[in-house]
Amino acid sequence: MKDESLFWNNMAQKYAAKAVPSQEIYEEKLNLTRDLFKADMKVLEIGCGTGTTSLIHAPNVAHITGSDFSAEMIKIAKDKAKTKKVTNVKFIQESVQEMDYPENKFDVIMAHSILHLLEDKKETLDKIYKSLKPGGYFVTTTGCIGGIFKIFKPLWYIGFKLGKLPYLGFFTKTDFTSLVRESGFTIESVWSPTKVDLFLIAKKA
Ligand SMILES: C[S@@+](CC[C@H](N)C(=O)[O-])C[C@H]1O[C@@H](n2cnc3c(N)ncnc32)[C@H](O)[C@@H]1O
DSSP: OOOHHHHHHHHHHHHHHSOOSOHHHHHHHHHHHHTTOOTTOEEEEESOTTSHHHHHHGGGSSEEEEEESOHHHHHHHHHHHHHTTOOSEEEEEOOTTTOOOOTTOEEEEEEESOGGGOTTHHHHHHHHHHHEEEEEEEEEEEEOOOGGGGGGHHHHHHHHHTTSSOOOOOOOHHHHHHHHHHTTOEEEEEEOSSSSEEEEEEEOO
16 A cells, blocks of 8 residues: 555544443553553554543543544544643654654654554554663554464455455464564563453563
């Protein structure tokens, strides 16, 4: 796909209206993340979509930057922040490819349901590592559809080549965990709430 943000622009309204697949799993992820937060922390969420997670966490930290390359997703996120009168979250339209934050800037970086959509996953993990403070946390939910799910790869690839679907990486939970380690992180905890999803917390040494 030439400009994948267009795919997500078209999805934005539907995405905003859709309930999470499991409220129980979502709540548990929020709780595990909340345990890492302190009132003075600076947080980044990449691929924040319509901003739900950033807005929920806003009362627990000093500031959150929520970024996403889809203008429509960011518009909805900004509207929600305004309606909820949340003032310590800044939503910006930015792709992970253009993201260039200084070293040691953030205490926590979140990336939920985005890393499997990136051809340059490893580069992104390296950037996340760089811009975290020493002792900072990386929190991610990543769709790991290697193994048996690889049977869908040819079909997805056709959709991708025809410009109908965004890029989708096919890798296993083990592959992904290894890649996170290769970027320098220590894995703090892993949880597999579903066959596909891996919820992982990693720490910068
Ligand atoms: C599946 S949605 C997940 C949204 C949100 N994190 C959540 O968990 O509900 C993926 C999001 O990643 C964004 N995204 C995909 N590729 C991106 C990129 N290269 N740079 C920035 N955002 C990207 C999309 O616009 C979309 O909002």
